[in-house]
Amino acid sequence: MAKSHTPVFKGALIASLVSLIACGASAETAADKIERAKTAAPVDVTDHATFLDLDGTVLQQGTNGWVCFPGVPLIPGDTHPMCNDAVWMRWIEAVSSGKPFSTEVIGVSYMLAGDAMVNNADPAATDINDGGIWVQEGPHLMMLFPSKDMVAGLPSDPYEGGPYVMWGDTPLWHVMTPIEGKKAP
Secondary structure: OHHHHHHHHHHHHHHHHHHHHHHHHHOOOHHHHHHHHHOOOOHHHHOOOEEEOOOOOEEEOOOOOOEEEOOOOOOOOOOOOEEEOHHHHHHHHHHHHOOOOOOOOOEEEEEOOOOOEEEOOOOOOOOOOOOOOEEEOOOEEEEEOOOHHHHOOOOOOOOOOOOEEEOOOOOOOEEEEEOOOOOOO
16 A cells, blocks of 8 residues: 555655745845846946845945846836936836926936836836837836936837837836847837
């Protein structure tokens, strides 16, 4: 009788071990998150940057004023790293709290490892078939400006080539500056 249960017991044991190994392999360490965040910007930015987790936990304190994340902090679970200057950090805080944002100086954010697929007009859109212009940008910079007048000549179509305005008719507007070309979907 014990012999007939042995294969079942061994199978359950193997399944349990595989599950434990998978859980251990999927647990991301602070070092893993920092390494991913470092891919967002040039080393002269990341070498002395502060690294925060998506929930704001300090992973590593820096000294140069830049703050890098292993993903976009406004999107829980996101894995598209970004590094922000102080202006972009104020923008993220304003968006997170639902408060208005303004700046007197230009702000810069690096996303050299690319970004998620988003609707270029509507930051809240979730249906890629909604008829909007969707874009998944590769390596790029994002810039904030004191006034929309400063970017009035830029297109809102990400496929025209060069910098473009994202979310232009919302308070979240900013300029996307692609580093590599992309093809229309």
